[in-house]
Structure formats: structure tokens, C-alpha cells
Amino acid sequence: MKNKFILFLGLFLSASLAVMAQDNISPARKQAIDSLALEKVKDLSKYIAIIGSKETQFSEANRVMDRAEELFAPGAEMGVSSINTKEIAYYKVRRYFERLMALNYDRVNITWYDIQYISDLERQPDGRYVGVITIYQRFEGTSIETGMNYRDTTKKDITIYVEKKQTQIAGRTIEFWDVMLGDVRVTETSA
Amino acid sequence: MRLTFLIFAFFIAIISSVPGQGIGGPGTIKDDGRFAASTKQLNQFFRRFNGEESVDGNIRFYPGDSLYQNPALRKGFLSILFDNQTSSISPQLKQEFISYVLSDTYPYFLNFQREGWYAEVDTEFFFKGKREKVTLIMKIQPERLGFEWVIDQVIFPPFKNLFNKPVGESKDFLHPLSHELGFMNLRRAFQDSKLPESFTANSYKPDYLSIFLYEMKQNNLRFDTVSGVKFHFFQIGGWYFEVNQFNRPGFNTGWLISNLVRLGPGDKETILKYIYDQD
DSSP: OHHHHHHHHHHHHHHHHHTTTOOSOOHHHHHHHHHHHHHHHHHHHHHHHHHHOTTSOHHHHHHHHHHHHHTBOTTOEEEEEOSSOOSOEEEEHHHHHHHHHTOOOSEEEEEEEEEEEEOOOEEOTTSOEEEEEEEEEEEEEEOTTTOOEEEEEEEEEEEEEEEEEEEEETTEEEEEEEEEEEEEEEEEOOO | OHHHHHHHHHHHHHHHTOOOOOSSOTTOBOOOSHHHHSBOSHHHHHHHHHTOBOTTSOSBOOTTSTTTTOHHHHHHHHHTSBOOSSOOOOHHHHHHHHHHHTOSSSOOOOOTTSSSEEEEEEEEEEETTEEEEEEEEEEEEEETTEEEEEEEEEEOHHHHTTOOOOOGGGOOOOOTTGGGGTTTTHHIIIIIOSOGGGGSOTTOOOOHHHHHHHHHHTTOEEEEEEEEEEEEEOOSTTEEEEEEEEOOSSSSOEEEEEEEEEOOTTHHHHHHHHHHHOO
């Protein structure tokens, strides 16, 4: 966690100093923010795969769930729908992970497509910026006893909140941009 | 038509051969081009419509970039922004729209922050314990440091028949000398009549949104879920189009134009009235 903090400080310090006074996000800064947001999404993907894996010990899965929860802004929810039911079922992030962990498959394989889409950032009334990253996940679950095989591909639209924050380094106030994940819309696709 | 097909095929070919960056590194599944081709977010619909991103969507073009709002790029994008499988938009109307949007002298663009587009959100609520469908008409508005989506109208069937103001002979009234009696006959309006709206002005229009909010505050309405979203656009002068999400196999998926209308005089108001009133 500490390493990541240093990493994103490093990412933004050079850009921050030149345009510290302004609040608009330049294309170069947007690109840096996209990279940081994508890093967080990658972390989330990694955590989801670990939590979903049957080889992960219960205590380890809980530890990873804690880490995964830290990526999200408080109160973030997962909204899940399938092809058959368009209605959205809402889960708190933790509850979603717990459901994932409790799935009754002997073998679970979660992989990701090599495609993602990052939206523009729009400013919301409180001054924070908001964007959406879209990724695609394939889930495969096998039950040895019943021989049941389940597979689906879901589109995940992940909210990102981007906020300018301040920190003190060697007596100087440095501004940097922080990224938090927010609500996630999970849609089953026909793929 | 043939040209559109060729452009479309060209785009698909380019998109299919785009190497993905992948979020998970090794072990990721290679997209066969379908997800890349899909208009994955409404944001991407805007960018493609305006020609503000690369074909694969990985590079955002900004003012000053050579391909920013490039007409050829836009032409390719516009041809794949239509639902080609279920909608009945004629190829000729589509072509006229594309030519109009790409005009050499006055090209048209969509603007996220400008008014002239609306979201129609289908939801489900429990009203006094019974599940009911509710449609919310929403729009973007500026607020303090940024923007927000707000509810502009609600369409809720149980409210529709609540205020059926009678007309003609069946409409009750307070006679024109009621004031001389100190309006003692208001009793007729408020106690004896089951249609108190009979006694309202000609200009009276029930404000369903206020009633809806009131019922919610009274705990008579409880939100359950969202069941569908679509968008209505009036930002291109003289045209209206609807954008829906298509989740199906193939390359023609995501947020696509499903309805297109060339507007004559008064048509915009008629369509808006239809959207807002759903009568």
C-alpha cells in the first residue's frame, strides 16, 4: 500500500508542480490519471480472481477482501444483471466478494479480456471528477460432483472518482490526484 | 449502401486486428474484435459520433490533434453507430443524416454538457406494497463546480387516472356569484365531489413529480430496481434520434441509434410531449 502511495506520488509530482494552481485536467494529466485508475482496476481484477479461486484459503480470501475493499469509496455497490433478468440486483462490495467466495464450484477460473475502455472525466458538483472504466471478465465454474459447468462473460463498468489532495513533503505542500473506485455495474453479455 | 458496408467492413477489420493492452497481463483472453467494435459506453458514442478517438478507442483525440473530429474518421464511425439488425431506419434516411452531420460548411457535433438530450430510465418501485413500473425522464444540468443528472419528469401509471378533469356538461363548477356567499359552496368541491379537479383553472396541470416525491416522503413508494435506460437526442438541428443499448452476439452492439426522425415544424415539441407525457 505504502509502495503504491509513493508510486502515484511519483507519477503526479512532475505534472502537479507545473499546473498546481489550475483545476482543469490536461490531456497529459488525464493520461496519467487513466494509468493510475487502470492500476487500481488491475488490482481489483487480481483480487477478484484470488477471492473466486477455490485454492485460496479462507483466511487469505478474507485478507484479500479487505485489500479489495480499500480500493473503493465508502458505500460503493455492485449492480448485477443477467441476460434473462434486466433488473439490477444491488450488493455492497463486501457482500459481492463474499458471494463470489461462497460459490459452490470445485474449480473456478476467472480471466479478463484484453480490452478496456476509459471514459472522459466529468466534474461533479463537489469538484471531484468522475469517470467510468469498462472491462470484460470471463467466469468458468465446474462442479465435479454434478459435472455441472457454468460459464459467463460479464461487462464491468467501474466508476472512478478522481480528487485533488494535498500532502506535506519536507515542509512543502504538494498537491496530487488520487483515484478511488466507486459503484460497479455488472452486466452479463451474450458473448 | 455498398459504400457503407465497405466502410463498416473496413472498421471491423481494423478493430479486429488491434492488439489489446489487457488488464491482467499474460493469460488474458484475446478479444476477437467484438468488444472493441461495441460502443461500450455512451461516452464512446459521443466520441465516435464526434470523431474524437482512435478506431480502437485507446487514444483520445483533443483539439490540435491531426485526427481530431476528422470527417473521414467520423464517416466511418457514424456508419457503425446505427442498430443494423432490429431498427427500421431506411438506408436513405441514414445516409441523409450522415451527410447532414458531416456537412463541409457546418458540421454537427454532440456535446455532453449542452442541453438537448435526455435519459429515459425504466424503474420499478413498490407503491403501497404493490410493484409498479415508473419511468423517469432525466437530464444533465450544471450545479456548483460541475454537472449532475436530475429528474425532470416522472411517468407513473397509477397517477395518470388520478386526475381526470371532466369536460363539458359533466364538469361540475362553482357558480360565478359564489363570492357573494363567501364561497360557502366550496363544500360542494371538497366534500360532495369525487372529482375536486373539476374546480380548477383551465391552465391546471397536475405536477406528477411533486406527487411522486410526496408519496415517497410518506413512505408509500420504495425504490426497487432499474430495468432499462435509453437516450433521446435533439442536439442535431432538424433531427431527433434515440439511442438504445444492444446486448447481443456480433459486432453491431452496445449503444446504438435505434430510431431516427427528420424533424418538420412542430415535430420536436410533439416528440418531447410524447416523451414527457407518454400519452
